[in-house]
Amino acid sequence: MKGVVFIRDLHQHVGQTVTLAGWLYNSRVSSKVAFLVVRDGTGLCQCVVDKAGVSPELFETAARLTQESSLLVTGSIRADERAPGGYELQVSGLEVVHRTSDYPITPKPHGIDFLFKHRHLWLRSRRPTAIMRVRHTVIDAIRRFFNDRGFMLVDTPIFAPSAGEGAQTLFEVDYFGEPMYLAQTGQLYLESAALAYGKVYCFGPTFRAEKSKTRRHLTEFWMVEPEIAWARLEDLLEVAEDFIVSIVQRVLRDNRADLEFLGRDIAALERIQKPFYRLTYSQAAEILRGPQARELLEKDLAEKTARAAELKASIERKEKERVAPGVKKHVQERLAAEILDEREELADVEEQLTNIPKHMELAANFEWGKDLGGSDETIISRLHDRPVFVTHYPRGCKAFYMKRDHEDPRTVRNFDCLAPDGYGEIIGGSQREDDLDALLERMAEENMVTKPYEWYLDLRRYGSVPHGGFGLGIERTVAWICGLKHIRETIAFPRLMGRVYP
C-alpha cells in the first residue's frame, strides 16, 4: 500500500510522521492514555494515544478497539526505551478498517489442541511468526547453497507408480482407476537427473503414511534432496557438512531476534562448525553398549529425579501460597500460571524417568545388525556438541539402492546426520549402488520385482558412475534450529495423523 511503512523499517523514520497498516495485537487503556500494540506482519509497534493530544472521538475509538481489528494508524515515530521494540508511534490519526469481535486467541494461555484448531489465526501470534520466519530463511539458505554451487533444480513427480521402499508406508491414491502412491522421495528420479546434469537437487513435499504420533513425525513434510554424479560417501559428507553450516550461519545472521524470542541457546548454534563428528555404525554401537552411554543416562536419571522432586515441592508451595488469605488476584493468577507450567514440566520429566531405564536397556543390549532406534540416536547426539555423521550401517537394515562397502561387505556406504541436543536424524543419505549385478542381487534378496525398476536399472547399463546424495528434512531442521519440542510448529498447516484441519 502506497505511503505505508513497515514496522520492521521504523528505525529509518524517527522524527517522521508515517502510517502503519496492521491489526491490533493488544491494548492497554486508561483514562488519559491508550497504548495500542499494533502488528503488521513485520513486527510489533506500540502506538500511544494521548487523550489531551487528539479529538475525543479518536480517543474513544482507540479505547474501544478490539483485538485483531484491522486499522490504519498515523503518527510520528520516536525512539523510546519503554516501548517494546524500541520505537513507538504517537498517534495523530486512526482509521478502523474492520472491527473484530470475539477474536478467539487471547493473550492468555491456550491448549495445543485449541491453538491448532485455530492455526489459521494462530499464525498471527508472535511465536508462530518467529518460527515461520526462521523456516523462510532456512529454505532460502538451502536454495542459495545449491544454486551457488552449480546444482540444477529438477522437480520430481509426486505421483509415483511404485514404492521406493516399504510399500506399506505410502498413501495410495486412485489414478484413473489404477493405484498410485504419493511420493516419499524423489531420489530414484533424481539419480537419473544426476547422470544427465551432474549436480542436481529436488525440493518438494513428501508423504509418509506411517501411523506415527510423535513429536518428530508429520504425514506431509518438505524434503530437499541433492544428488551428485561422481560423488563417493566422503564427498557427500563434506557437502552435507558445508550445507548444514551454511544454513545455521544464515539463520544466525538473519533471525537472531526470532531465536532470542524463542529462547534458543544461540551460543550452541554458533558452535555448529566444521568438522562434524564421524562415527561408523560399529563405533556408534560400541558407544551405546559402553560406559559413556550408561553414565549419561545414569546422570540423566539422577538429574531428572532431583528435578521431579524440586518441581513437586515448588508446586506444593505455590498451591499453598495461592490460597493463602490476603493474596492479590493478579498474584494468584501468576502463581496459577507458574503451577501449570511446572505441572507440565513435571509430567514431561516423569515420562522421561519411566523411559530412561528402557533406553538404558536398549542401548546396553544393542546388537550389531539392528537399526539405530530413536533413543539410540538421541544418546549418540547428546554425547556430542556438534552434528554427528553415522556411516556404514549394516546392509540388512538399509534400502536396496545403497552401495555396498568393499572393505566391510556387511555394511553399506550410507550416512545419517544426527543433530545435537537429542534432535536426532535430520539427514539420511548414501552412495548408490552403481554396479548392475550387485543391485540386482540386492533386489533379489529383498524379493523385489525388477520390472517397475527397469528404467532405474538402465542408469547402471548406460554410463554408470559412482554417485550419491542425501535428503534433509526441513521441519526437523527448523525444529532443531529453533529449539522446539515438536515438529508440528515448524510448518504453517501441519498434517498429522488425526489432524487435517484447517
Added chain:
RNA sequence: UCCCCGAUAGCUCAAUGGUAGAGCACCCGGCUGUUAACCGGGUUGUUGUAGGUUCGAGUCCUACUCGGGGAGCCA
C-alpha cells in the same frame, strides 16, 4: 498395530462418591507511561458419547469417539 495419559463455562484449569467453582475473555465503572497492566461489579454449564454400579456419579466400571505422549518406522 501396540502401550501410557487426558476430555468440566468461549479459553486455561479446580472440585475426600454428597448443592459444579476460580481466573481469563465479554459488558459496566474506576485508576495508572502501560508492558500477558491493575482494582470493583455483572453474564457464562446436556461435566466428550452410550451403557453399568450406587440411595446418590464430574468422580467408580465397560465400550466407543476425539486429543496428547511414546514404541515400531522414518526426514
